[in-house]
Amino acid sequence: MSDFFQFLISGIAVGSIYALAALGFVLIYKSSRVINFAHGQLIAIGAFVAYALVAWLKLPIALALLTAVLATGLLGFVVERVFLKRLVGQPIISVIMVTIGLASVLDGLMYLTPFGSGNFSYPAFLPQEPLRLAGITVSYPQLLAVGFTALFLLLFGWFFQRSTLGISMRAVADDQMAAMSVGVSVEKVFALAWAVAGVTAASAGMVVGTVSGLNQDSLIAIGLAVFPAVILGGLDSIPGAVVGGITIGVLQNLAAGYLNRFVPGGGTELVIPFVVLLVVLWFKPHGLFGTEEIERV
């Protein structure tokens, strides 16, 4: 039984990382109906900016992390202003293709930095000894992942329910034309969504870097690995991103714990998210919390 709880707790920790990464997808989709295929690159950039600040400028780790979060937020903002602003009103497929192109460009640019190939790690800034309780162990990087996710969930909950800007974003998500007609700046909302997505991406990147080190390819892979979580939760639901992320993380760990024993070579944890994806798309294509659009024909 203690194994079950250990798998569960570890799954929640991994799922929190997925949730953090998924939040960025959801924020952009929620405001602009665009799926950002360059999200993994934003995750990697955030993580490496923090590393560069620590390794080169010798900034204290907390300051480096905060600066990297803000810098990646700024990058998200700039990307929207430079590449996506001009595409407002264009077919969605054009916008999606731009994000795919953007992913390639950012990949190439990152390779030109000293971080393109190779493995790096942040200096140890968290206690090395894990927390042990009733036979269950949790490392501090895992707790950091859960903490960041909870923090962002609370912040976004408040932001979208209480702040004028958040309400504007929801209005744009519901109906762009109607929002514009009541004076909401759609452009401002789009740019803000990209900036906040950058902030969550950087947070996810730094957590992954703390848990398993920094490698461009692995960090970028996280960006796409969270698709099943996003689809499960609902593409436009922030609580859905969190529930989807954690559910996928837990299912992966339980599959690895209980199914791999019977499967030669293991690897069921890699398949499970996509099984979930298929099931969700069959029975509930809008996900657990996504908005179901009803069209009068």
Added chain:
Amino acid sequence: MKRSMLLIGLTLLGLAQAQKTVSLVHSGAITGPTSDVGGPYAAAIEDYCKYANEQKLIPGYTLNCIVRDDQYQNPNAQRILEEALDRAKPAVYLGYATGAMLALKSLIQEVKLPAIPASAHIGLIDPPDNTYIFLPTSSYSEQVVALLEHIAREKKGAKVALVVHPSAFGRAPVEDARKAAAQLGLSIVDVQENGGSLDNTALLRNLEQKGAEYIVHQNVAGPVANILKDAKRLGLDKKIKQLGAIYTGGNDLIRLAGDAAEGYLWASSYYTLEEDTPGMRLHRELAAKNNRGTLGQSHNYTAGLLAAAIAVEAMKRAAQRFGRIDNVTFYDALVGMNGPNAFNPGFVVKTANSPEIDFTKSEQTGGEGLRVLEVKGGKFVPITQPFTSALFRKVHYGK
């Protein structure tokens, strides 16, 4: 009139003395999966080519190095090689990934192009279509069998799990490892594939329940580091000892795993960065001169230097023996690299009975020596003398 005659004369003289060009093509994972290995490997090939031209290591020839990123994708590797064959007529192909090399094996045979891959999959030098492929050092299979021999010396009848990369590269040594374990009286309790999970709790708990006392890794450093950290978190570091083949170890592993790397055992043919050999002195010099930073601190940089050094040496010998360098003379020079003509650049350990790098038509492994190293105080320290696996040839070739 006199002036134009002089000009024509000088031009003809210049043409006669002009350097000829010989091409080498490398296609590897500079980006994409396993780029932590492919990046330093490709950087080393570039740096060695530059060094070879500066030092005029191939008299009368300028070396044209074509280094391309295939992103660990077989179709990209195939396209790059075919394009190079059409345009540059290379004398040698420095390949990279196991999957791509296996896919290109028949093409390499067809065009009779000598190839030196980064992959040490034994299948590359096994028949069929194996004439032109040469491994710079011992195969993954031999490294893993050597580790199993080390385990058998340490604990009779030990229970061993294999954790491998989910690819042809990772699976390469599994069959030979099973056969060797049976001969050594070890039991393989499980074989699991792992390409880099954020959490390895389930993997480790399952292996613990199966009674694994040792985990042998055939992977790259990142996933192994995560497993080491998780083993330490779960308190399994004292219970299960972990070991791995070439790409699992090195400075990358220590950087990623930190304290959790202590006690990890690594099979490697290469000298460590700190050792004082001509090859490692050159490694340090080229890495510093080309500002390679962390890439230059990797043993994968040493591996790239070795592959390029073997290629350049064979080109030099082909030019000296045959007066021309092409795929045919390169092959003849390479398979003549043995006995008194063996190559000793100082990158790879030698055993008492064998030189550093030697090839014949039938012996397509260059450096046959390897050592087991252990992480002690944040550094890999050799804990054995250079040796070759006693059992590998028996289990793989049946002799």
